[in-house]
Amino acid sequence: MNRQTIGYALVFVFGLMAALQTALAIRYNLFFLLIAGLFALSAYLIWYHVSGLMERRVRQGAATGGQTGPRGGFGAGPREQRFREARRGPSGNAGGTDWTRRAPTSTEGPTPREAYQILDLGTDADDAEIRKAYREKVKSVHPDTADGDEEEFKRVTNAYERLTEQ
Known part of the structure; x- marks a missing residue:
C-alpha cells in the first residue's frame, strides 16, 4: 500500500468519524459537534496534504518569495514605499532607520x-x-x-x- 492510498483512507476514516459525531450531536448533546468539527478539520488537512495542493502552494510561495496574493493589506501600498516613508524623519528628510539594508553581495565590498x-x-x-x-x-x-x-x-x-x- 502506498502513502497516497493510506492518506485517502485516513481522510475517509476521519470524515466518517466527523459524520458519526455530527449524528451524536443531533441526537444527544451539542458537545459532540465540537468533536465533529475537529475530525472534519483533520480530514480536510490530510486531504489537502495528500492531494498535493499543499506542496504546490508551498512551492509557489517559495518561487514568489512568500507572496501568494496581491500586495497590500493593512497600511496598503507597496512595501518598499512604506519603508521609504518610515525612513523619513518628521521634516521629510531621510534621517530615520534604513529598512532596506541588505547583506553585501559578491560584487560589493573589498576584493x-x-x-x-x-x-x-x-x-x-x-x-x-x-x-x-x-x-x-x-x-x-x-x-x-x-x-x-x-x-x-x-x-x-x-x-x-x-x-x-x-
Missing part, C-alpha cells in the same frame, strides 16, 4: 586581495588564521572600545565576510 590586506594576512592564510586575525583586528577597532572607529570596524567586518564566503 579578496584587499580583504587580506585589511586583515594584515598573506593570501595563503587558512580559515583559522583569518578568524584569528579578524578577532584581533576587531578588538582594536570596535566602536565600543575607547579608540574604536565605526567605519574601520565595518571595513574589517566586510573583509572578513569576503574571505569567509569563498
Whole structure:
C-alpha cells in the first residue's frame, strides 16, 4: 500500500468519524459537534496534504518569495514605499532607520586581495588564521572600545565576510 492510498483512507476514516459525531450531536448533546468539527478539520488537512495542493502552494510561495496574493493589506501600498516613508524623519528628510539594508553581495565590498590586506594576512592564510586575525583586528577597532572607529570596524567586518564566503 502506498502513502497516497493510506492518506485517502485516513481522510475517509476521519470524515466518517466527523459524520458519526455530527449524528451524536443531533441526537444527544451539542458537545459532540465540537468533536465533529475537529475530525472534519483533520480530514480536510490530510486531504489537502495528500492531494498535493499543499506542496504546490508551498512551492509557489517559495518561487514568489512568500507572496501568494496581491500586495497590500493593512497600511496598503507597496512595501518598499512604506519603508521609504518610515525612513523619513518628521521634516521629510531621510534621517530615520534604513529598512532596506541588505547583506553585501559578491560584487560589493573589498576584493579578496584587499580583504587580506585589511586583515594584515598573506593570501595563503587558512580559515583559522583569518578568524584569528579578524578577532584581533576587531578588538582594536570596535566602536565600543575607547579608540574604536565605526567605519574601520565595518571595513574589517566586510573583509572578513569576503574571505569567509569563498
